[in-house]
Amino acid sequence: MIEFIDVHKTYTNEVKALHAINLKIEQGEFVAIIGLSGAGKSTLLRCINRMHDITKGKLIVNNIDVATLKGKEIRRFRRKIGMIFQSFNLVTRTTVLKNVLVSFVPDAPLWRKWTGVFSKQHKFQALTALDKVGILDKAYVRVDQLSGGQQQRVSLARTLAQHPDIILADEPIASLDPVTSKQVMDDLKDINQNMEMTILMNIHHVEVALEYADRIIGVRKGEIVYDGKAADVTQDILDDIYGGKREDMETIEQEEAYV
Numbered sequence: 001m002i003e004f005i006d007v008h009k010t011y012t013n014e015v016k017a018l019h020a021i022n023l024k025i026e027q028g029e030f031v032a033i034i035g036l037s038g039a040g041k042s043t044l045l046r047c048i049n050r051m052h053d054i055t056k057g058k059l060i061v062n063n064i065d066v067a068t069l070k071g072k073e074i075r076r077f078r079r080k081i082g083m084i085f086q087s088f089n090l091v092t093r094t095t096v097l098k099n100v101l102v103s104f105v106p107d108a109p110l111w112r113k114w115t116g117v118f119s120k121q122h123k124f125q126a127l128t129a130l131d132k133v134g135i136l137d138k139a140y141v142r143v144d145q146l147s148g149g150q151q152q153r154v155s156l157a158r159t160l161a162q163h164p165d166i167i168l169a170d171e172p173i174a175s176l177d178p179v180t181s182k183q184v185m186d187d188l189k190d191i192n193q194n195m196e197m198t199i200l201m202n203i204h205h206v207e208v209a210l211e212y213a214d215r216i217i218g219v220r221k222g223e224i225v226y227d228g229k230a231a232d233v234t235q236d237i238l239d240d241i242y243g244g245k246r247e248d249m250e251t252i253e254q255e256e257a258y259v
Ligand SMILES: Nc1ncnc2c1ncn2[C@@H]1O[C@H](COP(=O)(O)OP(=O)(O)OP(=O)(O)O)[C@@H](O)[C@H]1O
Pocket: 011, 012, 013, 015, 016, 017, 035, 036, 037, 038, 039, 040, 041, 042, 043, 044, 202
């Protein structure tokens, strides 16, 4: 479970990115975080695996108080939290398989890291993950010879090979065409349903968020303004998340009342 208890995040430049966030996400949920650019979506996601430190409140992930982790504990903790990015974060000049095997590096003995020799078991796990996302046939192909969608699948396979409890997806389809986006979203849904991994995703494509996620969290100016079922999201709710149109309307109505 992921639990935010009155979490605040202020960056060193005084930008208040998160304000009084209270949130509980149960294991196995598929959640999409939506909101305008700069609303705080990435910050919220990146606090979960301690890429950013929170400045106030408490953040509990799988019964661990994230702020108390130090050094090696952070690395161990992160192994249970996979992350995929808009930019895929792959080493493009090497093979797909080697990119997936990298997920085992923290566990590998030092000599294996130096020589790049991985155990049969790790290779089997990496190939299984590639099979799971439908690109087993690309295992020995260099990443720079793959399409964007295939590269995102490699990144997903690398995450799956870790067997995480949680997958954080930061704009996973932002640089993909609609057809490839659908394949990646189908993969995420399948992983969520069949492997019971929690998926927490930042996304600008509202229609995709509503189609795939079970729960929507709407963030505006660092605050949660909607938290509920995707099926219950209305146009009014979207207007509220994206720019406070309703507030503007109320102001206009009040001004008109004075004329
Ligand atoms: N490392 C940082 N240092 C200082 N300020 C930051 C940093 N990262 C983000 N911010 C600021 O914090 C606020 C929230 O940013 P964040 O990236 O979380 O928003 P977002 O909703 O993910 O935006 P986008 O959709 O454009 O990715 C913004 O005002 C941003 O400029």
